[in-house]
Amino acid sequence: MTEPIHETAQQAAERLTLPGPWEIFGQRLSRVELYADGLRTETVRGPLSVEGVALRLFRPTSEGLGIGFQATTDLSEPGLKRLVEDAEATARHARFPAPRVALPTGTPRRPEGARVEDPKLSREPVETVQEYLDAVLSECSRSPDVMPSFGAVRATVAETTIVNSEGLSAGYRETSAELELALKSVGASRHEAAGEYWVTREMRRLDRSTLPADGAHWTARARDVRRATATPGGPLPVALPASLLSEILPAAIRLRFTGAGRLRKMALPDGAQVAPASVALTRDPTVDWSVGSAPIDDEGAVPTRLALVAGGKLENLLYDALHASAFERSSNAAAGRAPELAPSWRRFQGRPHPTTGTLVIGPGLDGTDEELLEAIGEGVWIDQLGWPNPDPMSGSFGGEIRLGYRVRHGRLAEPIRGGTLGGLVFSATEEPSLLAGVRAIGSTAVLEGALVAPTLVTDGLTLSGPT
Amino acid sequence: MAEFLDVEGDLAVALRRVSDHTEFVEVTAQSEVGLDVRLDRTTTQVTPAPRIAGAVFRAWAGDHWEEVAASRLEPGPLSEVTGELIGRLSTRTARRRAPPGRPPSDRREAPPPPGTPLRDTDAEALLELGRTWQSWAMGTAGIVEAQVVLGGHEDRRLYLNSAGGRRLQTLPRIFAFVAPIAMENGRVEYESARAGGLGGTELFDQITEEIVRQKAREALELLQAAEPPSGTLNVILDPSTSGTFAHESFGHGTEADQFVRERSYLKPLFGSVVAPEELSILDDGSWPGGFGTLYFDDEGTPTQRTLLIDRGRFVGALHDRTTAEAFGARPTGNARRSDYLGRVWVRMTNTMVAGGQWSLEELLKEAGDGILLETATSGIEDPLGGLMQIRVKKGRRIEHGTLGPLVSSMALSGRVLDVLKDVRGVGKTTGPTMEVGGFCGKGHYDYIPVGSGGPYLLTRATVGRA
Numbered sequence: 001m002t003e004p005i006h007e008t009a010q011q012a013a014e015r016l017t018l019p020g021p022w023e024i025f026g027q028r029l030s031r032v033e034l035y036a037d038g039l040r041t042e043t044v045r046g047p048l049s050v051e052g053v054a055l056r057l058f059r060p061t062s063e064g065l066g067i068g069f070q071a072t073t074d075l076s077e078p079g080l081k082r083l084v085e086d087a088e089a090t091a092r093h094a095r096f097p098a099p100r101v102a103l104p105t106g107t108p109r110r111p112e113g114a115r116v117e118d119p120k121l122s123r124e125p126v127e128t129v130q131e132y133l134d135a136v137l138s139e140c141s142r143s144p145d146v147m148p149s150f151g152a153v154r155a156t157v158a159e160t161t162i163v164n165s166e167g168l169s170a171g172y173r174e175t176s177a178e179l180e181l182a183l184k185s186v187g188a189s190r191h192e193a194a195g196e197y198w199v200t201r202e203m204r205r206l207d208r209s210t211l212p213a214d215g216a217h218w219t220a221r222a223r224d225v226r227r228a229t230a231t232p233g234g235p236l237p238v239a240l241p242a243s244l245l246s247e248i249l250p251a252a253i254r255l256r257f258t259g260a261g262r263l264r265k266m267a268l269p270d271g272a273q274v275a276p277a278s279v280a281l282t283r284d285p286t287v288d289w290s291v292g293s294a295p296i297d298d299e300g301a302v303p304t305r306l307a308l309v310a311g312g313k314l315e316n317l318l319y320d321a322l323h324a325s326a327f328e329r330s331s332n333a334a335a336g337r338a339p340e341l342a343p344s345w346r347r348f349q350g351r352p353h354p355t356t357g358t359l360v361i362g363p364g365l366d367g368t369d370e371e372l373l374e375a376i377g378e379g380v381w382i383d384q385l386g387w388p389n390p391d392p393m394s395g396s397f398g399g400e401i402r403l404g405y406r407v408r409h410g411r412l413a414e415p416i417r418g419g420t421l422g423g424l425v426f427s428a429t430e431e432p433s434l435l436a437g438v439r440a441i442g443s444t445a446v447l448e449g450a451l452v453a454p455t456l457v458t459d460g461l462t463l464s465g466p467t
Numbered sequence: 468m469a470e471f472l473d474v475e476g477d478l479a480v481a482l483r484r485v486s487d488h489t490e491f492v493e494v495t496a497q498s499e500v501g502l503d504v505r506l507d508r509t510t511t512q513v514t515p516a517p518r519i520a521g522a523v524f525r526a527w528a529g530d531h532w533e534e535v536a537a538s539r540l541e542p543g544p545l546s547e548v549t550g551e552l553i554g555r556l557s558t559r560t561a562r563r564r565a566p567p568g569r570p571p572s573d574r575r576e577a578p579p580p581p582g583t584p585l586r587d588t589d590a591e592a593l594l595e596l597g598r599t600w601q602s603w604a605m606g607t608a609g610i611v612e613a614q615v616v617l618g619g620h621e622d623r624r625l626y627l628n629s630a631g632g633r634r635l636q637t638l639p640r641i642f643a644f645v646a647p648i649a650m651e652n653g654r655v656e657y658e659s660a661r662a663g664g665l666g667g668t669e670l671f672d673q674i675t676e677e678i679v680r681q682k683a684r685e686a687l688e689l690l691q692a693a694e695p696p697s698g699t700l701n702v703i704l705d706p707s708t709s710g711t712f713a714h715e716s717f718g719h720g721t722e723a724d725q726f727v728r729e730r731s732y733l734k735p736l737f738g739s740v741v742a743p744e745e746l747s748i749l750d751d752g753s754w755p756g757g758f759g760t761l762y763f764d765d766e767g768t769p770t771q772r773t774l775l776i777d778r779g780r781f782v783g784a785l786h787d788r789t790t791a792e793a794f795g796a797r798p799t800g801n802a803r804r805s806d807y808l809g810r811v812w813v814r815m816t817n818t819m820v821a822g823g824q825w826s827l828e829e830l831l832k833e834a835g836d837g838i839l840l841e842t843a844t845s846g847i848e849d850p851l852g853g854l855m856q857i858r859v860k861k862g863r864r865i866e867h868g869t870l871g872p873l874v875s876s877m878a879l880s881g882r883v884l885d886v887l888k889d890v891r892g893v894g895k896t897t898g899p900t901m902e903v904g905g906f907c908g909k910g911h912y913d914y915i916p917v918g919s920g921g922p923y924l925l926t927r928a929t930v931g932r933a
Contacts, residue, residue: 033810037728044555045534048808049548052519052538071517073538082518090513093590097509149730149851154912180910182730184851194732195852200911225852233697233931256655263509264612266648266655326509341620342517343808343912349517386856387847387911389933391876393648393655398933400856400880402849418854420697420878422933428653464697464880464931 003122005110005171008075009161012053015080020165021103022057025298025337027348028159032125034133036151039141047125051075052348054337055083058101059091065098066091067322071349097263098325104301104333105166111302113295114358115288116174118205122157129155129177132206139215140183146219149196150182155206156345162300172295176345177203183222195225195417197403198384202449204289221383221403224415231401231419233465237379237439238421239372239407239457244382246451248397248434250292250356252390252425257308258334258354259323266393272314272428275435280362281309283318283334284452292358292450296333299352303333308359309435318354361453364441369455372442374410376457381405381412382421390425395433398422419465432460470498470520471625471635474540478522478627481545486629488556489526491566493628495765496522496540497807501585503618503642504593506601508611513590516620521807524552527566536808568788568798570767571632577762579637580755582667585619593617596671600660603676604647607683612648614657617671622806626767634763640916641670642758647683649690656689656875658682658842658860661903664756664918685861688873695862695874697931701837702879703830703923706894707902708859709820710919711843714907715855716883717748717775718818718919719848721783722801723790725813732853732884733781741781742887745823746924748776750785752800752816758904759816759917763800770800770816776887787813805913812909817901820921823893830892830925832868838930839863839870840879855883858933878933886926894922 008026016024029052033045054071068091072083121128133153140148154177161171181199199218240248261267268274275281285293285303297303299321307315319327320335336355337347366372373381385399400420406413424433437460445454478494485492501516522545523536533555535548597615604613619641626634642663649656660682662673704712717733725731733741752770754760761770766788775783784794787802790813803814825833842860849855857879864871904918 031808035810041531043532043534043810044528045810046536047551048534048536050521050538050808052517067512069512070515071519073517073519073521079518086515086518090515090590093504093511093513093594095511149728178912180912182851184730196730196849198910264507266612266650268653272653342806343914346808349519351512351514386849386854386880387845387858389845389858391844393657394876395655396876396933398858398876398878398931399847400854400878402852402854417852418880418882419929420856420880420931420933422876422878422931431654462694462697462932464878464929466699466929 005161005173006159007161007171008051009053009163010169012075012080013163015077016084018057018084021101022055023103023162023164023299024053024055025348026053026161029345030125030157031345032129033154034129034152036133036137038148039137050346054348055087057087057091061095063095065096065101066094067096068094069351096322101321101325103164103166103321104168104299107168107170107296107300107302109170111170111172111295114286114290114293116204116293118175121155121175121206122173125155125157128206129153132208135208135211136179136181139211140218143219145187146183146185146222148181149184152180154178164300168300170296170300174294175204176291177206183218185222185226197222197225202291204291225403225417228403228415228417231404231416231463231465232406233463236463237376237457237459238461238463239376239379239381239455241455242446242448242451242453244384245453245456246448248388248390248425250359250450252392252395252397254356255392256395258317259319259327260354262317263323263326267317268314268428270314273312274309274314274426275312276438277312278364278441279309279312279435279438282307282360283357284360285357287358287360287447287452290358290447290450292356297335298337298347299335301331301333303357306332318356320352320354323354359451361445363443363445363454365443366440367443369442372440372455372457373407373412375440376407377410379407380416380463381407385421395425395427396423397425421461421463423461434458434460436460470540471496471623475625477542477545481549482627482629485524485526485549485552488553491570491629492524492526493570493626494522494524495804495807496625498623499620501618501620502590503616504590504597506597506615507613511594523807524549526552526556528556529564534810567792570628570630570788572630574633577636579639580666582669584639585641585668588668600645600674600679603679604645604683607647607680609649609687610647610683611650614646614648617643626763628767632767634767636762638665638761640665640758641668643671643674645674645679647686649686651690654690656686658685658689663903664758665760666756689861689875692861692873692875695877695930695932696838699927699929701834701925702928702930703834703837703839703865703925705839705841705923706921708840708843708857709921709924710902711846711857713748713820713921714815714818714919715846715848715857718750718815719850720883721775721785722813723784723786723794725850726784727790727793730851732851736781739781740779741884742776742779743890744779745893746776746779746890747774747821749774749821750815750818754817754901754918757817757901757918761816764802765804765811766798766802768798768800768802773799785813785815787811803915805915809913812913814909814915815907815917817918819901819919820893820924822896822922825892825894827894827923830894830923831865831870833892834865834925835868837865839865840877853883855881876933877930879928879930881928886928889927890924892925894924896922
């Protein structure tokens with residue numbers, strides 16, 4: 001039997017008398033954080049408990065809508081009164097070019113969708129986080145030449161609820177967790193530089209069953225960091241696995257593939273050819289355990305699969321209710337909240353905005369990673385960049401290569417490190433880009449964070465080595 | 468600060484309750500007020516700082532720290548979380564060892580910094596200012612959009628501990644950003660004028676019509692920018708980039724918690740010469756008006772100026788109480804929390820390269836051929852591996868000692884010790900070297916406001932398109 005959800009938004013709404021349209025987004029959050037120095041527990045934090053709501057209201061003005069917004073953790077009567085006063089005051093100054101907004105209605109009170117709650121983490125957060133961190137550290141200290149230098153697991157249990165003036169009242173429980181791990185290789189010969197392999201993962205569940213394989217993989221990577229040689233420069237094909245694509249693609253397209261971009265005349269034009277015909281990109285909220293999946297978006301609408309790129313051409317843009325209203329069309333349930341000056345786990349502090357949710361790059365016909373390498377012949381495989389730092393306005397990204405591999409004679413050869421990789425992620429013109437330059441697509445897609453993708457091989461990026 | 472004075476008694480009661488179960492406990496209460504406005508061609512958005520206040524208790528559990536936080540500054544929630552903390556202290560404390568370092572036991576309050584508080588300016592006045600900036604940007608032919616953000620947040624913190632220490636400070640941070648945007652055939656480029664720091668609304672005066680129009684022209688020029696070069700080159704870092712260099716190279720590398728974890732390639736080099744004599748790098752949490760300026764850190768230690776590299780020699784590190792004790796040093800006022808829900812780490816404040824003797828013209832001549840990197844947008848450290856990444860918005864080729872064509876965005880990669888060793892000239896500074904600040908994470912989390920800056924600096928590194 002499913003545990004009832006704490007109805008933060010509903011309880012706040014019951015105590016307010018407001019003319020519509022309005023919406024209240026509520027969250028009750030419980031956060032646990034464990035930090036380790038090497039194998040030693042250094043700090044235990046939590047449960048950190050936060051309960052808060054955000055009120056957004058829409059007031060007609062001579063120039064469209066005035067949108068008021070405020071968030072608070074003060075759920076007392078005076079606190080809610082101040083919440084309304086603040087939101088009404090901001091609405092008087094704000095402008096948005098739409099005559100009205102169509103907020104979602106008809107959403108089930110307990111919508112079903114992708115699996116986003118780890119029951120054990122939800123029920124026993126402290127114990128589950130501790131067990132997971134212990135298992136990570138154990139799996140990563142099996143070799144005498146590699147040891148964890150830092151480890152942290154942070155997990156959040158969230159009860160998310162939304163109510164609006166149009167009768168919507170919905171909610172769901174979700175879990176999320178972040179693993180941050182640094183592994184260093186020791187004991188190599190003195191001429192080899194020290195180095196660390198960083199693991200940063202965002203997950204919905206703490207699944208220990210994959211850790212033996214993960215630990216062995218990460219340990220091998222840490223050794224490779226230490227023995228890596230310089231990155232070559234020049235025009236070589238580059239293979240990008242899902243783990244790296246997940247740090248680049250969602251952030252890069254979050255403006256110019258959305259209604260927010262269209263409103264500012266920055267969106268790619270309808271039907272723009274952004275990639276070869278073999279490339280398909282879909283928003284798919286039904287993917288289990290993706291950090292981008294949810295049964296409803298952050299305005300309460302139920303999302304479905306949506307083709308963004310089909311046959312290499314731009315097919316659809318992503319809309320939340322507000323930006324959809326500006327074009328007198330329907331939302332496609334793409335609203336997400338990401339506070340700018342607060343951690344992402346406190347979503348109630350942020351306004352809704354078009355977001356990508358879970359993205360899926362369709363698997364191709366070019367085989368396993370081994371077969372992709374064979375097809376490349378000569379090139380590089382990039383495992384990790386320092387920080388790709390995608391720029392959603394220009395569509396560019398780039399960073400330092402923290403670990404990659406030279407591909408020689410169709411196989412992974414020596415590890416490489418240093419130098420840079422970058423370029424455009426997409427382009428509406430003839431300019432080279434990651435997507436336009438795709439020459440091969442792996443046949444197996446894996447979930448990493450909020451992206452399901454196979455390995456891509458592209459000729460559209462610039463590789464810069466020290467020589 | 469009224470809300471703190473109202474609840475200080477409740478916090479002290481909660482602190483005393485916990486102190487019966489531990490050798491040491493401290494609490495940081497925090498609240499924020501503020502307002503920001505955002506404008507572009509089609510929308511206007513006004514957002515007050517969320518009404519969020521809370522307190523975090525940190526208690527020594529014999530061999531590690533335990534923390535709990537309450538999001539309501541009222542006796543009930545405070546009692547609830549401290550009860551949870553006491554329960555954990557009772558079951559977990561295996562050894563009764565004193566906590567590291569000597570916590571403050573005196574009581575101090577910092578006066579607010581000079582300047583007109585943002586709360587004296589209403590939303591309409593901010594919008595009016597923003598519209599003026601927007602008109603400057605849009606007044607340049609070819610600029611099709613301009614994004615404007617301005618506002619500020621007043622971060623209020625009260626610190627109490629079981630040794631009798633008390634700190635009270637208000638940190639009003641102002642920020643402003645004007646980005647003229649140019650578009651052509653699907654290509655989008657922008658540049659930005661930025662202002663900000665700790666202080667009052669006078670900081671908005673740093674955004675002038677001349678600067679905004681210059682940035683608008685630069686955005687248009689970027690549409691025509693050529694491909695940047697690739698490879699290892701002579702590079703001159705502009706002030707924003709040399710500031711980011713200081714931050715990523717010797718800032719993160721000298722956060723002494725990484726020394727404790729044996730996670731810093733710099734630790735064994737302490738006391739050694741690591742750069743030419745002309746180079747000095749420092750962190751200064753007391754720098755007047757810096758975006759990363761504060762009066763006390765989140766362990767109650769006053770902030771200070773800390774030399775990290777003094778004329779080429781690695782002489783200093785950034786400490787909290789724990790790392791200071793481990794290395795026989797004094798805390799440097801660098802223990803910082805992002806907010807009451809974030810943990811304490813050793814963090815930077817305002818990090819900068821000190822001024823040298825070279826004019827830009829002399830640096831260009833010395834470089835001969837290479838690239839001038841302009842407008843740093845981000846960076847990331849590599850504390851054990853010793854690499855460093857910096858991303859910049861644009862650059863100019865250097866050809867035969869003079870500035871050549873504009874090129875588009877790039878990333879810089881380099882081994883810090885090599886980049887330091889290759890420093891061949893440090894630019895003159897005639898005034899403050901602090902650039903407008905930004906936000907820094909520890910790894911990929913816990914973002915805090917920081918400042919950075921420096922003069923032009925000539926060295927050698929690998930660059931490529933980004």
